[in-house]
Amino acid sequence: MQFTNSLSEGFRIARRHKRLIVILWLVPLVPALVLGAIAASNLVPNLGQSLFADRALDGDWFIVWMEFRSSPIDELQPILGRGVVVMALLTLMLQIVLSAGIVGALLEREERHPFITGISRNLFRFARTAILSAVMTAISAALCIALARRGFFKLAEAQGDGRFDIVGVIVAAVLFVVLWAPFDLASDLSRISAARHDDRSMVRGFFRAWLSVLKKPGLFVPLYLVFLLLPLAVHVIYSLLRSPFTPSTMAALLVLVVAQQTVMVVRAFLKLGFWGAEVAAFRGLDEPRFCLTKARKQQAPVDAPIETGEELEAGAGI
Numbered sequence: 001m002q003f004t005n006s007l008s009e010g011f012r013i014a015r016r017h018k019r020l021i022v023i024l025w026l027v028p029l030v031p032a033l034v035l036g037a038i039a040a041s042n043l044v045p046n047l048g049q050s051l052f053a054d055r056a057l058d059g060d061w062f063i064v065w066m067e068f069r070s071s072p073i074d075e076l077q078p079i080l081g082r083g084v085v086v087m088a089l090l091t092l093m094l095q096i097v098l099s100a101g102i103v104g105a106l107l108e109r110e111e112r113h114p115f116i117t118g119i120s121r122n123l124f125r126f127a128r129t130a131i132l133s134a135v136m137t138a139i140s141a142a143l144c145i146a147l148a149r150r151g152f153f154k155l156a157e158a159q160g161d162g163r164f165d166i167v168g169v170i171v172a173a174v175l176f177v178v179l180w181a182p183f184d185l186a187s188d189l190s191r192i193s194a195a196r197h198d199d200r201s202m203v204r205g206f207f208r209a210w211l212s213v214l215k216k217p218g219l220f221v222p223l224y225l226v227f228l229l230l231p232l233a234v235h236v237i238y239s240l241l242r243s244p245f246t247p248s249t250m251a252a253l254l255v256l257v258v259a260q261q262t263v264m265v266v267r268a269f270l271k272l273g274f275w276g277a278e279v280a281a282f283r284g285l286d287e288p289r290f291c292l293t294k295a296r297k298q299q300a301p302v303d304a305p306i307e308t309g310e311e312l313e314a315g316a317g318i
Contacts, residue, residue, distance in 0.1 A: 003222045010277025024268035031090045100126045103195045128202045133187040140179040148172040181224045186210035192282045193290040205291030
C-alpha cells in the first residue's frame with residue numbers, strides 16, 4: 001500500500017537524521033523554559049509548601065490548577081494573558097524556521113549544511129504559507145464554532161438537556177479535524193514542492209496541493225490519522241504509567257523530568273518521521289510542481305517532462 005510505504009520510508013528518513021531529532025526536541029524547549037521560569041517565579045513564593053503543591057505532586061494537577069486560579073494568591077494572570085500570546089507567536093516563528101530547515105535536509109540533496117541552507121532559501125515562502133494556513137484554520141474553526149452554537153447549544157437550551165452541548169462539542173471537534181486536516185497536509189506538501197523545485201507561487205501551490213490531497217484519500221486519510229493518533233497514544237501511555245506514582249523526593253522529581261523529556265524526544269522523532277512520510281508521499285506523486293508560477297510554466301517547453309527526484313545517498317547530514 002502506498003500509505004504504508006510512505007510511512008515506513010518516512011521513519012527510515014528520520015533515523016538517518018538523528019541531529020534533526022535533537023534540534024526538534026531542544027529548540028521548542030527554549031520558549032517553554034522561559035515561560036516556565038517566569039511562571040515559577042510567581043508560583044514558588046505563593047505555592048511553596050502548601051496543600052496545593054502536595055496535591056499537584058499527587059497527580060491532581062488540573063483540579064489544583066483550577067482551585068489555585070480562583071484563589072486570592074493567584075498571580076499568574078499577566079503570564080496567562082500576554083505571556084501565552086507571546087509564547088504562541090514565538091513558537092509559531094520557531095516552527096516556521098524549523099520546517100524550512102527540516103525540508104531542506106530531508107530532501108537529501110548534495111549540499112553542505114542543508115539545514116542552514118534550507119532556512120536561508122525557504123524561510124520567507126514558508127512564512128507566507130503559514131499565514132495562509134492560519135487563515136484557513138481560523139475559517140474552519142469559525143464554521144465549527146458557529147455550528148455548535150447555533151445548532152446544538154440552542155437545541156440544548158430549548159430542550160433543557162445538557163447532553164446536546166457535549167454532542168455539539170464532539171461534532172464540532174470532529175468536523176474541524178475533517179476540514180482542517182487537508183489544509184494542514186496541503187501546507188506541508190506545497191512547502192516540500194517549493195523547496196524541491198525552487199518555485200515561489202505559494203498561494204497557488206497551497207490550493208493545488210489541497211486539491212491533490214482531496215484526490216488521494218486512500219493515501220492521505222490514513223497517513224493523517226497516524227499523525228494524530230500515534231503522538232496521542234504516546235501521551236496516554238505516559239499518563240497511565242505516571243499517574244500511580246507520587247514523586248516525593250528530589251531524585252524522584254528528576255526521574256519524572258527525564259521521563260517527560262523522553263516523551264518529548266519520542267514526539268520529536270515522530271514529527272520528523274511524519275515530515276519524512278510527507279516527503280515520501282510527494283515523491284510517490286512524481287514530485288508535482290504545485291508552486292510553479294504561470295510565467296515559469298509558459299517559459300517551459302511544452303513537451304518538457306516534470307522534473308523528478310534523484311536517488312541520493314542515505315545519511316545526508318545537516
